[in-house]
Amino acid sequence: MTRPAALLTALALTVLMVSAGCTGTGQERTVLTVVPAGSLLSPLEEIEAAFEDRHPDIDVRLEGHGSIQAIRQVTDLKRPIDVVAVADASLIPDMMYIPMGDGEGNYTDWYIPFAENEIVIACTGRSAGADEITPENWHRVLSRPDVRVGFSNPMLDACGYRALMVTALAEEYYDEPGLFRAIIGNSFDPPLTPARVDGMTTLALPERMRPADGKVAIRDGSIYLLSLLDSGGIDYAFEYKSVAEEHGLRWIDLPAGINLGSAAHADDYRKVHVTLGFERFRSIGSERVGQPIVYAVTIPATAPHPDEARIFMEFALDAFREGGTGWPRPMETGAGAATAYHATD
Secondary structure, three states: OOHHHHHHHHHHHHHHHHHHHHOOOOOOOEEEEEEEEHHHHHHHHHHHHHHHHHOOOEEEEEOOEOHHHHHHHHHOOOOOOOEEEEOOOOHHHHHHOOEOOOOOOEOOOEEEEEEEOOEEEEEOOOOOOOOOOOOOOHHHHHHOOOOOEEEEOOOOOHHHHHHHHHHHHHHHHOOOOOHHHHHOHHHOOOOOOOEEEOOEEEEEOOOOOOOOOOOEEEEOOHHHHHHHHHHOOOOEEEEEHHHHHHOOOEEEOOOOOOOOOOHHHHHHHOOEEEEOOOOOOOOOOOEEEOOOOEEEEEOOOOOOOHHHHHHHHHHHHHHHHHOOOOOOEEOOOOOOOOOOEEOOO
């Protein structure tokens, strides 16, 4: 074959290959964007793999954020998100039962609670005081000036304001005035100081949570504290129990009266309120009230693929009913599990 003929043959083959790619009959996959709280990432990665095996036409894309940040992807950043799953069910009505504007409806009018959790104090064998800390003396160990403590940013992440709630509740539970300031409050300038009036404790936060010393460290999400804990940058972290279990950490269980994990103590939890100082965005649930930890999921009204989103959501809810190692625990039967709550409820 002459050189010109060979070139023509190669060109013809290239055209045929390109044409075949353009006219192929393979179905394009639907990309489903799911934005969960960080403590749900690992369980949802397992669920994603099982779901895509059963639904090869759907490509699930997970993007973890703090719970407040997850909702803001829809309400403030206007991103086309298909499913939102948060670690605080009350954030959905507070931040998403609001009009989208231009005469349209709300960002959502319903949510489904599906799992529960509790706050623990996570640590490693290298943590200062690790050889002596117990569920009875943890608050005294964390109060020491040389013990470094971490929690997530309460402006972005539910675990962050829950860390503050747990510490404020502990001050009353152990009857040790000044405990909150010793563990957290004195690390800020001016110090963060809970106010107690008529049996209610309130804590107003500044817009920017910037510790003034090295005793306290803050990260955008609770899962981002894990690398600090592992490297020795902090000694203890306020974490969800499921996260500590999933990552093989040591942890200290807290009394049910303060760990935000018991429905029987809901009245005790409600005695602490945290007011977030975050004012730069259009929607924010600024008044957070202590209550048992409940996870919830919704499909935004702006979801680009609502049918596929519902298929995935129902698949995930079935998986959470079964539970898994390092997962938030399933809700008890009859406690609202898989029951949709609507704006009119």
